Amino acid sequence: MKICPSCSSENQIKSGVINGRQRYKCKDCNYYFTVNKIGKKIDDYYVSKALQLYLEGLTYREIERILGISHVSIMNWVKKYNIKRPSKANYHPTYKILSPTELGQYFSNSHNIKGAGVVVTELGDKFMIIQWERFRE
Numbered sequence: 001m002k003i004c005p006s007c008s009s010e011n012q013i014k015s016g017v018i019n020g021r022q023r024y025k026c027k028d029c030n031y032y033f034t035v036n037k038i039g040k041k042i043d044d045y046y047v048s049k050a051l052q053l054y055l056e057g058l059t060y061r062e063i064e065r066i067l068g069i070s071h072v073s074i075m076n077w078v079k080k081y082n083i084k085r086p087s088k089a090n091y092h093p094t095y096k097i098l099s100p101t102e103l104g105q106y107f108s109n110s111h112n113i114k115g116a117g118v119v120v121t122e123l124g125d126k127f128m129i130i131q132w133e134r135f136r137e
Helices: 044-055 060-067 071-080 100-108
Strands: 012-018 021-026 032-034 094-098 116-123 126-133
Touching: 044 060, 044 071, 044 116, 060 071, 060 094, 094 100, 100 126
Parallel strands: none
Antiparallel strands: 012 021, 021 032, 094 126, 116 126
16 A cells, blocks of 8 residues: 555545656645655666676776676766775786686696785675786886
8 A cells, every 4th residue: 555645644545646656635635746756676786786886996887798787877876975086007917817726727827926916805606806007107
């Protein structure tokens, strides 16, 4: 049963359709209201991953391709949670998506990680390696 937003009563009747949404009239306070559409809720896991990847230096479009979430949603989360990247990042990290077996092989070769920073994050049943080279001047 729907709850009246004005008086919290559950005593209402249907009262037409407005813009494709059912309209209700509260019998107790005569207030008319519609029920909000429930949008597609994205799991908090993906919100956290998207923000983590953003902080690691990936672009909105790269994150969109990796996670399958709209770049506009990611931009909105960055604004909502007031996420700021470190200033003057003169690098762009590279990333690879590997299976658990490939991850083990990757780290068994010391050439892959020598002279670079590496972050490993889980993406479902795979792993993502984010790597950036140290600055040398």
